[in-house]
Amino acid sequence: MERTLIKDLRPQMDQPVSLRGWIHNLKKFKEFAFVTLRDRSGLLQMILENEEILGGLRLEASVAVTGVLQANPRAPMGFELLIQEISILGEAKYELLPFAINGRQIDASLEKQLDHRTISLRRMDQRAIFKVQQEITQVFRDFLTGEGFTEIHTPKIIGIETEGGSDVFMLDYFGTRTFMAQSPQFYKQMMVGAGFERVFEIGAAYRAEPHSTWRHLNEYISLDLEMGFIENEEDLMDLEEGLIRAMIQHLKTAAGEALEILGVTLPEVGRIPRIPLSRAQEILLELFDKKSPVGNIDAEGEKLLAGHVKKEYDSDFVFLTKYPASKRPLYTMPDENLEGMTRSFDLIFKGLEITTGGQRIHDYDQLTASILKSGGRPEDFDFYLESFKYGMPPHGGLAIGLERITMMFLGLDNIRQATLVPRDLNRLKP
C-alpha cells in the first residue's frame, strides 16, 4: 500500500491507510495504548489494542503502520488511527535516550542537544528552523535569478591568502600550503569581469577565529552576490532592500507553517534608512552619551542605534554607510567626496550586522596602489589583479551569513541553533 504522510490524512478516509514514522510517544492503559506516530510532516494519535505488539515498541523506533481512521473529537487532529498492523523498520537499540524529545521542550543544554543532533532535530520545532533556512536560500536564488544573476560555484581551496592573515585555516594540498577561502570575494569579482556581470554563490566560508561566541561559526554558509555596471553602492543597497523585502514576503507564505510552529512574526520591511557611520556615531553621542570606537560602532552602540531607528523610522533594519577605508578591505572603493571614507555599508537588523557590502575598486592601477598601501605585494595577488587589466566594470556586492540571518529572523539566542552541524572552536563532532 502506498505510504501517506500524516499531513495528508483526511478524516473521511475510510480505506485503510499506510504510514511510516517514528514512535514519538507511548501511553499504556489497561485495554489499549495511545501510540503517537511522528513523520516528517506531523504527529498522529494512534490506538493500539494488541498488547503483544505493544511490548516490542520503544520510543523512537521507526515503524510501518496500517490502520483505519476514526473520528475522535478529543484527538489533536479530530481523528485517530486504529492500528491494524504495525511492524518495526528500524529498531531502537539505546539504553536511555540522551533527553526526552516528546515534551513541551527539550530539557537539555544546547551543547548536549548538539552532541546528539540526530535526536534533537527529531522535534518539529527544531526542524522548522531549517525549513525557514531552506526558504531563505530559495528566495535568495529566485530573487537574484529574476534580476539576471547567474549562480556560480568557486573553489574553497586557494593558493593565496585572500583577506586577513592569521584567521585562515591551512590545508596541505599535495605538499603545498594552501588556505580555505574566507569568502568567494576575489572569485565573484572575477566572474563579474568574466562577463557574467551578475553572480551569486551559496557556499561554505571558513574563518579560523579562535573564539566561541553566540553569533560566530568557524564554518558557515555565505550568501554572496556581486554585480557589475553599478553606479555606486546605492545600487547595491537598493538591490538588498528589494531582496530583504522579497525574503520576508516569501517566508511568510512558503514557510508560514514553520513560522507558526516557532511562534515567530517576521518584521515589515519598508524603506530602510541609510545612515553614514559618522552620523550614527553623533546620534549615539547626542542621544545616549555613548562614545564609539574610531571608525566603528560597538555591539552596545548597534543595539542603541537600532532602538533609535525603530523609534524614528519604524524600521528594524538600518544601513550604516561610508565606513572609513582603514576599517575596510583593500579592494573597497574610496568615496571621492569624503576623505578617508569608502563606498561601503553594513546592514544592521535589530542591532546585529547581517550584511557587509560595498562598491569595489575596478581600476587596475588604483587597486595595485591600494594593495601596496595596505602593505601587500601585488605579485601575491597576480591572478586576481590580472582580471582588472581587461576592462573590469564598476561593480560591488555583499555577503549575508545564512545561519546568522536565520538566527536573527527567528529570534534565536545562538547561531548554533540555526546550524545543522556546527563547527566552532570546541566542536568537531558530530
Added chain:
Amino acid sequence: MERTLIKDLRPQMDQPVSLRGWIHNLKKFKEFAFVTLRDRSGLLQMILENEEILGGLRLEASVAVTGVLQANPRAPMGFELLIQEISILGEAKYELLPFAINGRQIDASLEKQLDHRTISLRRMDQRAIFKVQQEITQVFRDFLTGEGFTEIHTPKIIGIETEGGSDVFMLDYFGTRTFMAQSPQFYKQMMVGAGFERVFEIGAAYRAEPHSTWRHLNEYISLDLEMGFIENEEDLMDLEEGLIRAMIQHLKTAAGEALEILGVTLPEVGRIPRIPLSRAQEILLELFDKKSPVGNIDAEGEKLLAGHVKKEYDSDFVFLTKYPASKRPLYTMPDENLEGMTRSFDLIFKGLEITTGGQRIHDYDQLTASILKSGGRPEDFDFYLESFKYGMPPHGGLAIGLERITMMFLGLDNIRQATLVPRDLNRLKP
C-alpha cells in the same frame, strides 16, 4: 537612462537606448568604424562615426553606450546601433590579450584558457556551459523539493576520516588534525535519521587523489541525496530515473538557448535498463570477448557496454546493479539473496559513470559488524554510529558529480571545461 540588455533590443525602438558591455570587436573603415558590443546577453553591431573617440577604444574595455537603432539587413540582428555617446567605464590596461576571444573559436590550449579564466569565459559559448550547469542544479533542487526533500548544508571540516584513507586533504583545525569531507555521506544519512527523512545537498567534496585526468577534479560540487523509508535500492533508481528525465526536459526549455549555442542535442530518457554487474560482465565476454576485473568493469568495458545498451534498449543510460561488497563502502547494504553482493548501483551515461548509489545498512549491530569486518574501529565512528541506535529507517541515496554530468550532457572533452575555476594536482590558480 535605464540600461537595456542587448537581447531585449527591438528593431522598432525609435528612442535612444542606453547599453553597457565590453568592446568585443573593432573594425575601422575610412569614415566610420564597426564596434561590436558584448554584454551578458549577446552581441550588437554598432556604428561609430567619431574618429576621436575611436582612437581611445581598445578591445575588452567596458563601456557605456547611448545611441539609436537603425535597420540594416546585413547586420546579424537585422539592425545596428548608431552610437551617439560612448564612454569608458573600465579601461583596458593589458599589453596584449592572452588570446583572441572574438574569433570562431579560442586558439589556445585548455590550460592557457584556464590560466586566463576571466578572458576565456567572456565568450558566450564558454558561459553557456555554466548556464546549463546552473539549470542542472535548479532542476535537481526543484525535482527533489517536489518529492518532499529538504535542502541541507553539512560541514566539510570533519573530525574523522569518513571514507578511504590516504585520499583526504588534511586541515589544521586549531591544532587538531582534521580532514576535508570526501562526501556528505555520514551527515546526509544522519539527517534522514534526524527526521527530515529525505534530504539533498549541493556542496563541495574533496578528493586528494594525486592524478590529473580528463574526468576527475580534486574539489568538485556533489549533488547528493538520501532518502528514508525505502523498500530497497529499486526505489532509488526509480527516483533517479525520474530525476534524469526531469533534468533533460528542464534543460531543453530553461537552457534551450545555451544548448543551441553549444550545438548540443540532449538524449531522450525512456526506461533505463538495470543490469546486474555480473550479467554485464558476461555480456562483455560473450559479445566482445572482453574480460573484466573482479567486481568491476573497466573504462573500455563501460564504453562497450554502453554501445550494446544503446543498440539493445535504445538508451544512453544504464544502471549497473549488485556490485560486490568488497568493492563498495562498509555502509552498503548487502543483498540477502545474492551472497557477497550489495544493493548498490552505478548509473552509466554514454560509457562513463555519473552516479554511485545504493541502499545503506540501517541496523546498528549490522553496521558495527561491517565496520569491524572492514578493519575499522567502531569508536572511530562514534557520532555516526550513535544515530543508528534510535530507529534508523531503511534508507539509501546517491551522488552525482555536477561538473561531470555537465561535461557528459554537453559532450565536452574535459571536466575542467565544465568548471569555472578548477582545482587539480597542478592547478591552484586562479
